[in-house]
Amino acid sequence: MKLTFYKYQGTGNDFVVLDNRSGDISLTQEQVAFLCDRRKGVGADGLMLLQLKEGYDFEMVYYNADGRxxxxxxNGGRCLVAFAQFLGVVQEEAYFIASDGPHQAYLKDGLVHLQMIDVHHVEELENACFLNTGSPHYVQQVAALQELDVFAEGRAVxxxxxxxxxxxxxxxxxxxPGNKLFVRTYERGVEDExxxxGTGVTAAALAASRSGYQxxxxxxxxxxxxxVSFEKDGNSFKNVFLIGPAEQVFKGEITL
Structure with a gap:
């Protein structure tokens, strides 16, 4: 099987992206993992399919680098919106369905604004918190983050x-200072930093709002x-938007 693929990245989070509007592409876990392999395949943090879905501009189907x-x-959602615009599926606005439900998005001044799910609960843990922003996230405030062994500490959690x-x-x-955060993330499925x-920085921003961040x-x-922008209502958050760039890096063909 010969595949035409696109490589996208959003702030260094990179993805293999496939146009599956025809519905002809069906990949095994092993094939997805191969495509995401940085030594033997294309190399990516994940793989996405853009598919047709009644009632929506498109459907986002996402796989981790391990093929699951x-x-x-x-960030994948933002990149897929940019891909949909590239294909002519959408113009300046998009309405699509993903694993966590419907999403609105719009493109403005070279940035993709992606609406994330509302968050109604932040669980307090010892020296950390836990919340779901479309994916589950453990958030811990630290000092001297640049020196932290994120792989070892993240893997332990x-x-x-x-x-x-x-x-x-x-x-x-x-x-x-200046209402700013520095965030580093260990991602499950990638099993590395x-x-x-995107869902991680969203979780970090919502958690920081409880410490006075606006x-x-x-x-x-x-x-x-x-x-990340949001509206805070007590312990809940709505109108949450993840905002940032999304770039097509290259297009290629590969035979599986």
Whole structure:
């Protein structure tokens, strides 16, 4: 099987993207993992299919780098909106369905604004918190984040008794002056630190709002800059938007 694929990245979070509007593409877990392999395949943090879905502009189907179907990916969603615009499926606005439900998005001034799910509960843990922003996220505030061993510390949390069965993404957050955060994330499914995690920075921004951070929160990640805006209503959050760039890197063909 010969596949035409596109490579997209959003603040260093990179994806293999496939146009499956015809419905002809069906991949095994092993094939997805091969395509995402950085030494033997194309190389990516995940793989996405853009598919047709009645009532929506398109459907987002997302797989982690290990080949397994995954929960929502924020940067992936932003990249797929940019891909949909490239294909002519949408213009400046999009309405699509993902694993966590419907999403609105719009493109403005070179940035993709993606509406995330409402969040109604933030669980307090010892020295951290846990919330779901489309994917599960553990959020811990730290100092001197640049020096932290995110792989070792994140893996320890992800495979702890509480989380090892279903897994969780693990975010370490440093509070910076000027309503800004520095966030580094260990992602389940990738089982490593990534350059950026959209649902992760969203979780970090909502968690930081409880310490006085105001919307919009500016966020530094290893792969660039993101922004999260939201409306806070008590312990709930609505009109949550993840904002940042999404870029097509290249197009290619590969035979499976």
């Amino acid at each position: 179907p995954s929960s929502m990916c924020g 992800r495979y702890s008794d509480r989380f090892k069965a279903e897994g969780t993404n693990v975010n370490f957050v440093e509070h910076l 990534t350059f950026s995690c 919307s919009p929160v500016n966020i530094k990640v290893l792969g660039g800059q993101l922004q």
